[in-house]
Amino acid sequence: MGIKNMKDFKKILKNSFIMSFFSVLSLCIVIYVNYITKNQIKKQKEQEKKIFIQQVVPHNIYSLYEEKKYLVDSEWLGDSNKHNLWLLFRNKIAKIAIVESTAPDGYSGSIYILVAAYLNGKIIGVRVLSHKETPGIGDKIDISVSDWITKFKDLMVKNEKDNHVLLKKYGGQIDQFTGATITPQAVTNAIKRTVIFIKKIPLILSLKR
Known part of the structure; x- marks a missing residue:
C-alpha cells in the first residue's frame, strides 16, 4: 500500500471513528434524556395520585x-x-x-x-x-x-x-x-x-x- 493510500485509509478510519463516537454519544444522550423524562413523568403522576387520594x-x-x-x-x-x-x-x-x-x-x-x-x-x-x-x-x-x-x-x-x-x-x-x-x-x-x-x-x- 502506497503512502498516499495509507494516509487516505487513516483519514477514513479517523472520520469513521469520529462519526461512530458522536453517534454513540447522541444515542446515550437520547437514552439519558428519555430516562430522566420518564422518571419525571412517573413522579408527577405519583404526586397527582396523592392529590386525588387526599380528595377521595x-x-x-x-x-x-x-x-x-x-x-x-x-x-x-x-x-x-x-x-x-x-x-x-x-x-x-x-x-x-x-x-x-x-x-x-x-x-x-x-x-x-x-x-x-x-x-x-x-x-x-x-x-x-x-x-x-x-x-x-x-x-x-x-x-x-x-x-x-x-x-x-x-x-x-x-x-x-x-x-x-x-x-x-x-x-x-x-x-x-x-x-x-x-x-x-x-x-x-x-x-x-x-x-x-x-x-x-x-x-x-x-x-x-
Whole structure:
C-alpha cells in the first residue's frame, strides 16, 4: 500500500471513528434524556395520585389509618391490567380501600377512576384520573368541570342487584348529563363494579400485616 493510500485509509478510519463516537454519544444522550423524562413523568403522576387520594379520603379520616399498597387484577376493575390498591388499616384490621379502576366503555375510550370505599360498600369518594371525553359534554365527569362525581359520596352498594349506584333512568340515584348518556353510564357502572370488588377484598387478599 502506497503512502498516499495509507494516509487516505487513516483519514477514513479517523472520520469513521469520529462519526461512530458522536453517534454513540447522541444515542446515550437520547437514552439519558428519555430516562430522566420518564422518571419525571412517573413522579408527577405519583404526586397527582396523592392529590386525588387526599380528595377521595378526607385527611381527618385518612390520618387515623395505616396504609399498605397492593397490585391487583380483577375483571371487576374493567380490564386485565394491574391496578393499584391502597388498604387503610386500623388496629391491623383493613377498613377502607382506595382502588384505581377503569370504565372501558366511555364514549371516547377508557376512563380511569379512583374509588374509595369502606369494605362494607359505603362510598367515601370518587375522582376521574384521566379521560378523553368530549369537552362541554362528557367532560362533566371531571371535578374541575362539574361536581357530578361528588354525587356518589355516602352511597352504599349492597350487592350486584342493588340499584342505588345507577343512573336515574335505570332506577338509580345518579343524574346523567344533558346531551350525554354513555359517559356517565360508563363511569357509574365502573364505580359500582369497583365497590363490589372492594367488598370482596377480604376473600381475595390475605389481610394479615
